[in-house]
């Protein structure tokens with residue numbers, strides 16, 4: 001079964017940021033779909049929990065240069 005993760009994302013300053021982060025997340029093994037909104041400063045990710053977990057997704061976001069904020 002798939003799971004959904006919604007995270008606030010800090011540090012996106014232009015439209016290319018959100019496009020780039022979508023591409024990065026979309027290429028992570030186990031990610032079914034990633035939508036990133038620059039305006040909402042949010043990522044919505046559908047993933048297979050058998051293949052990837054939220055800490056790994058957050059690490060990919062940090063590696064891409066952004067700051068996930070799970071509390072938002």
Ligand code: 9UX
Pocket residue numbers: 012013014015016017018020065
């Ligand atoms: Mo825009 Mo973002 O020039 O990682 S791409 S700031």
